Amino acid sequence: MADLKMPSLGADMTSGKLLEWHVAPGDTVKRGDIVATVDTDKAEIDIETFDAGVIGALLIEPGTTVDVGTPIARIDGNGTPPAAPPAVAAAPPAEAFVHHRRVSPLARRIAADLGVDLDAVTGTGPQGAVTRVDVEREAGAERLVEAPAPAPAPVEAAPAVEHRAPAERLESLRAIVGELMTRSKREIPHFHLSREIDLSAALAWLEARNRELPAPERVLPAALLLRAAALAAHDEPSVNGTFADGGFRPARRVDLGVAISLRAGGVIAPVIPGADELSLAELMQALRGITDRVRRGALRGSDFTAGTLTVTSLGEHGADLVYGVIFPPQVALVGFGAVAQRPWAAGGMLGVRPTVVATLAADHRVSEGHRGSLFLASVDHHLQEPDQL
Amino acid sequence: MTADEARAVVLGCLSEIAPDVDTAHLAGDADLRRAADLDSMDVFNLVAAIAERTGVDIPDTEVAGLSTVDAFAQRLG
Numbered sequence A: 001m002a003d004l005k006m007p008s009l010g011a012d013m014t015s016g017k018l019l020e021w022h023v024a025p026g027d028t029v030k031r032g033d034i035v036a037t038v039d040t041d042k043a044e045i046d047i048e049t050f051d052a053g054v055i056g057a058l059l060i061e062p063g064t065t066v067d068v069g070t071p072i073a074r075i076d077g078n079g080t081p082p083a084a085p086p087a088v089a090a091a092p093p094a095e096a097f098v099h100h101r102r103v104s105p106l107a108r109r110i111a112a113d114l115g116v117d118l119d120a121v122t123g124t125g126p127q128g129a130v131t132r133v134d135v136e137r138e139a140g141a142e143r144l145v146e147a148p149a150p151a152p153a154p155v156e157a158a159p160a161v162e163h164r165a166p167a168e169r170l171e172s173l174r175a176i177v178g179e180l181m182t183r184s185k186r187e188i189p190h191f192h193l194s195r196e197i198d199l200s201a202a203l204a205w206l207e208a209r210n211r212e213l214p215a216p217e218r219v220l221p222a223a224l225l226l227r228a229a230a231l232a233a234h235d236e237p238s239v240n241g242t243f244a245d246g247g248f249r250p251a252r253r254v255d256l257g258v259a260i261s262l263r264a265g266g267v268i269a270p271v272i273p274g275a276d277e278l279s280l281a282e283l284m285q286a287l288r289g290i291t292d293r294v295r296r297g298a299l300r301g302s303d304f305t306a307g308t309l310t311v312t313s314l315g316e317h318g319a320d321l322v323y324g325v326i327f328p329p330q331v332a333l334v335g336f337g338a339v340a341q342r343p344w345a346a347g348g349m350l351g352v353r354p355t356v357v358a359t360l361a362a363d364h365r366v367s368e369g370h371r372g373s374l375f376l377a378s379v380d381h382h383l384q385e386p387d388q389l
Numbered sequence B: 001m002t003a004d005e006a007r008a009v010v011l012g013c014l015s016e017i018a019p020d021v022d023t024a025h026l027a028g029d030a031d032l033r034r035a036a037d038l039d040s041m042d043v044f045n046l047v048a049a050i051a052e053r054t055g056v057d058i059p060d061t062e063v064a065g066l067s068t069v070d071a072f073a074q075r076l077g
Helices: A094-100 A105-114 A132-139 A166-187 A200-211 A221-235 A280-296 A369-384 B003-017 B040-054 B069-076
Strands: A002-005 A015-021 A034-039 A044-048 A053-058 A065-067 A071-076 A190-198 A241-244 A247-250 A256-261 A309-313 A332-336 A340-346 A349-363
Touching (some): A105 A132, A190 A340, A200 A221, A200 A369, A221 A256, A221 A280, A221 A309, A221 A369, A280 B040, A332 A369, A349 A369, B040 B069
Antiparallel strands (some): A034 A044, A190 A349, A241 A247, A340 A349
């Protein structure tokens, strides 16, 4: 038996409010299944279970706020259901049926948005799971041309728990980021370095690679920059880790935070765990995944593993460079400005090349200009050998 | 595909990949990257969603030149 606890989703979280259960007592869950949605000051976050088993009891009601670490559900066994689970043995009523169907959270959300009855949807995902595509097929093409009809009575009679209004969400997000950045500026002796990097080789290689591939498998320059930063952090460990209890704790792998700005305002930095162990294609998929979940408001608990280094990219219309502020307890932040055509001297000649200015904000308690320069040189080096990325 | 259908597909894909963009008030000739604040990942997802829905795979080299809903729709039509 294991307790599912209110998880800590970042150093800045002390409590969370349960918004919704996605499981009911008697449901079999495996590691990684989404069991609940929790509201934090940052965002609404889907919580996964780390234990497999059968949901024994739900310990708190939607709408309840509890401290991090408080047990919120009981999970029995190791995936072996009790001898005669009543919910499975008897013909399940329609409502229980919904609980037992495998429905991806995204599909559930879209179904609610479009007013689609999940019972009527045929699942084509793994083990008959209902996916986004299935819901959209059921919804038909109507949604393309007209606003969705008012949703009929919800399939699940979930108690109505109030979600934060957009303005309130922005306020709480800014407050939590503000608190963290204040702490950063107060406690961390920052130093800043920059290096302009020639991207002509990297972009030419990427263009040739993308030409061969269908749209969903292409790779963006943003992923190339992340990959180079992750590899460089591996080469220069003084930027990768946390500062806690008066000392630097280097991390064994690179859990890479990626700052993503929200259209409504505010910034959020979900983490790609083990970014240095992912191939370029896998890193691109991971980046696509977190961006997609940020845009849809469907981030997961695993997106908020404690990061060891954060990258911020200003994007194509961004400023030339960013003087970063470190996310405590991390010890560095890597910034990439806009990629643009700029004058570039090479071989005694002045030419024009696509370049990016990479910056490093780092913690003087842990490293200094020399080590930071080695890190930026390593980012540069990796970008000059794109076929090795 | 008629021009209206193509436009509906583009707007449908756009609201799928960027649910926080107000597509109802987005002019057909507005620059998506500026007016709707789409970044390169959003544009990537838009192109992927269009490919998934219509089978039309817009080459990477053309994507940079497409900046409005009308331009995407015209490319499909």
